[in-house]
Amino acid sequence: MVAAVGLQGAPYLSYVERKRRRRVNNWVIAACIAVVLGWCIWDTVMVDTDWARMGGALGIIGTLERFFWIDWGLVPSLIVPALETMMMATLGTLLGCVFSLPVAWFGAYNVTPNRYIFYPLGRFLMVLSRSIHEIIWALLFVGAVGLGALPGILAVAMRSVGFISKITAEAIENIDPKPVEAIRAVGGNQFQVMYYGILPQILPVVIGTIIFEWDINIRRSAIMGLVGAGGLGLVFFRQMAMFNYGGVTLVVLAVLVLIAIGEVISHYARKAVI
Amino acid sequence: MRHERNFAEGREENGLPAERERPVPVLEVRNLKVSYSASGPQILKGIDFAVDGDDFCAVIGPSGAGKSTLIRCVNRLVEASDGDIILFGQDVRKLNGGELRRMRRRIGMIFQEFNLVNRMSVMDNVLSGRLGYTGAFRSLFKVFPREDIERALELLERVGLQDHVDKRADELSGGQRQRVGIARALMQKPEILLLDEPTSALDPKISRDVMRLIKELAREFRVPVLCNIHDVQLALETCNRIIGLQDGYKKFDGPAEGMRKQDLDEIYAMEVL
Numbered sequence: 001m002v003a004a005v006g007l008q009g010a011p012y013l014s015y016v017e018r019k020r021r022r023r024v025n026n027w028v029i030a031a032c033i034a035v036v037l038g039w040c041i042w043d044t045v046m047v048d049t050d051w052a053r054m055g056g057a058l059g060i061i062g063t064l065e066r067f068f069w070i071d072w073g074l075v076p077s078l079i080v081p082a083l084e085t086m087m088m089a090t091l092g093t094l095l096g097c098v099f100s101l102p103v104a105w106f107g108a109y110n111v112t113p114n115r116y117i118f119y120p121l122g123r124f125l126m127v128l129s130r131s132i133h134e135i136i137w138a139l140l141f142v143g144a145v146g147l148g149a150l151p152g153i154l155a156v157a158m159r160s161v162g163f164i165s166k167i168t169a170e171a172i173e174n175i176d177p178k179p180v181e182a183i184r185a186v187g188g189n190q191f192q193v194m195y196y197g198i199l200p201q202i203l204p205v206v207i208g209t210i211i212f213e214w215d216i217n218i219r220r221s222a223i224m225g226l227v228g229a230g231g232l233g234l235v236f237f238r239q240m241a242m243f244n245y246g247g248v249t250l251v252v253l254a255v256l257v258l259i260a261i262g263e264v265i266s267h268y269a270r271k272a273v274i
Numbered sequence: 275m276r277h278e279r280n281f282a283e284g285r286e287e288n289g290l291p292a293e294r295e296r297p298v299p300v301l302e303v304r305n306l307k308v309s310y311s312a313s314g315p316q317i318l319k320g321i322d323f324a325v326d327g328d329d330f331c332a333v334i335g336p337s338g339a340g341k342s343t344l345i346r347c348v349n350r351l352v353e354a355s356d357g358d359i360i361l362f363g364q365d366v367r368k369l370n371g372g373e374l375r376r377m378r379r380r381i382g383m384i385f386q387e388f389n390l391v392n393r394m395s396v397m398d399n400v401l402s403g404r405l406g407y408t409g410a411f412r413s414l415f416k417v418f419p420r421e422d423i424e425r426a427l428e429l430l431e432r433v434g435l436q437d438h439v440d441k442r443a444d445e446l447s448g449g450q451r452q453r454v455g456i457a458r459a460l461m462q463k464p465e466i467l468l469l470d471e472p473t474s475a476l477d478p479k480i481s482r483d484v485m486r487l488i489k490e491l492a493r494e495f496r497v498p499v500l501c502n503i504h505d506v507q508l509a510l511e512t513c514n515r516i517i518g519l520q521d522g523y524k525k526f527d528g529p530a531e532g533m534r535k536q537d538l539d540e541i542y543a544m545e546v547l
Contacts, residue, residue, distance in 0.1 A: 182389035185349055186462055187379030187406025192413050196402050200393040 070253070071239075071246035078235060078254050085231035085258060088149050088221040092156025093214040099161045103129075104168035111172055111194070122169065129162030134220045138229045152229035156217050167209045171202035207273045211266045218262040222255040232258070298363065299324035300466055300498050301348065306357035308343050317343045319522035320357070325466070325498050330489060332509035332530070333502040335519035336542050341502035344519065345470050348500065349381045350374060362465065379406030382464030382497070384488070386471035388451040390458075392444035396435060399443050399454050400426045403461030422461070429457040433487060449480035456488060460495065467492060469501035473508065481505065485512045506538060 054060060106112055107122025137158045141151030180197035188196065225233025232251055239247035301324065308318040317340045325331050333341045346352035348359060350366060359366040362380065369377055382403075390399045404422045405413060412418065418426075430436055433453040438446060443454060452472060459467060472488065473481035489512050492499050503509045509516060510530050518526030518541035525541045526533070 176392075178385065178387050178389040179391040181351060182383070182385060182391075182458070183402060183405060185351060185378060185381070185383040186403050186458070187375040187377075188402075189375060189410075191410060192405045192408075195413060196391060196394070196405065200391050203393065 066245040067249045069246040070249050071244060072250065074235075074239075074247050074250050078232070078251065081225075081230070081232045081235050082254055082258060084149055085221045085224075085233075085255075086218065086262075088152045088156060088224060088229075088231050089214060089217040089262075092153045092221065093160055093210060093217050095153060095157035096160030096164055096213065096217075097210055099157060100165035100168060103161055103165035104172065107165060108169040108172035110175075110177075111198070122165070126162045126166045126169075129158055129160075129165075131162075132159070134159040135223065135227055138224050138227045142228050147228045147230070149230035152221060152224035152231060155224060155229060156220050159220060160213050160217060164206075164209055164213055168202065168206050171205040172198060175201045204273060208270055211269050211273070215259075215262050215266045218258055219255075222258065299326050300329075300362065301325040301500065302358075302360040303344075303348075304358040304360070306344070306347060306354055306359065308340070308347060308352065308354050317522055318347075318354075321519075321522075321524050323517055323524065323527055325500055327498055328496070329515050330492060330499045330513045331501065331515040331517060332513035333500065333517045333519060334504065334506055334509050334541065335525075337504070338521075339519040340522045341504075341519055342470055345468050345500060345502050348466075348468055349378050349383060375406060379462055380465045382459030382462050382467045384452070384455050384459050384467065384469045384472045386474055388448075388455045388475070390443040390451055390454055392442070394443060395439070396430070396441055396443055396446070396454050397423075397426060397439050400430060400457045400461055403458040406462065426457070426461060429460050430454075432491070433457050448476050449484060452476060452480075452484050453487070456484075456491065460491060463495075464497055467497050467499045467501075469499060469503070471502055471504065474504060481508060482511075488512075 055062075103122050103125045105122070106118040107126055109115065109119060112119040112122065134155055137155035138151055141154040141158075145151050145154070175198055179201070180193055183193045183197040221231050221233075223233045223236075225231045225235065226237050228234065232255055236248060236251040239245075239251060303324070304322050306318050306321040307316060309316045321340075321344060333344060335341050343352055347354045348361065348366065350369075354367060357367075361377065364373075364377065366374075366377060391402070394402075398416060401416075401418050401422060404418060408418065408422075427436075427439065430439055433456055435446075435450060435453055435457070438450065443451060446454065452475075455472075467488075469488065473484055476484060485508055488499070488501075491497075499513075501509075501513065503513075510533065513530050516526060516528065516530050516533055517524060518537065520541050520543065526537045
């Protein structure tokens, strides 16, 4: 009887022991994270900040206050840049779609023309597009084609390729191969196989992605002007340079309105497609 | 009647006699061997058979016997590793890309899972049977010639789907989808039909209806059929000829009436029926 109780007790004790060890482990990990976090805050915020210049809580509020006197007189001169921003986003997205076509084709493992040359090339182009920030793309194109909306459009297009082509390539890789087999069996050529067998299957995903990307591109276009590529960003930059803080706030509000409009349009567009 | 005339014209276009009488078999397979990789197991281990102009030929056998592989070798959805496949007097294995596409448009195929493009309309699915004859520009804009559209509508009526022409393929039931598959195959004006388990995704009643429809249409358009099917009872009811496969070997080849219980026992290596 006693022996039996001992045997029943042994699993319980070893369970408690395991649990205790796990708890100690968790505490050690939490302590390590706290130390690293504390060091980060100390080194970046506490040491690097110019506390004297900030001038206490009142100083901060006083600085921010300048932004609240919105310069409504600027509204008429914002309409054209706002339209330019929308057009930049739209044309950039469309151009990005065109560039994405070959990239997605190369980068989809099951349809790529060559798995050793084109597949890695396609994947590399996707990474390249996404790893360079839109401002950097814009700087490159401002240097190449000069100031104005065109470098903005090109920058937005280049930045869009990565996401659109990656999602498209993944959709192609996940298609149902059976309709493709059927189109091959009726004697369809490569183009017909893609157009009839693959495209209908990926279309909802691709169009949803393009609408989403357009939505993001409105945001991107709004800051293109900071490097001289037109749109609202350019006005923002000028108002900032003139220390007209009320004007800066108005531009920010205009961007907000544009993004809200984009949100509404993409909501209904996506509903219509899917 | 109209179908028949179209069909005969299709034959003449392809340089074939309009009549059925042909001294040589439509399809002749000699010593067919298939393995999916060089080191892998052999799926088919030397199969010989021939299909004549008026055959409705069933390929039966247990799962993994190589039925599907055998059918797919004929239109080269699967590449054979050895042997000859002589279809309409041409060696299928020796065709290059363009020749193979021209050969494939003469072969109608009906699939187990129907293989329709779900997001396309029933009509577009049926018309896609004509893609082998359709140029790039027409296929880009999905503009098919009038006679193709008329033929598609007739075929859809023939398979009883005249009320579903504009629906999307994924709105239909299994039996209806397979009827779309049948119409698509017949759209090609095929000179041979390959059926890959056309009924195994359907319930027993619908299976019989579908097989009866296929048999009726095959007789009407005078198309020979090579059909792989695992339902032995249905095969015996529908087909006039049976080829029995087991583990990559041919175990039986003869008329359906001549099939005895011990033949089946040998094919399945167990008790059936």
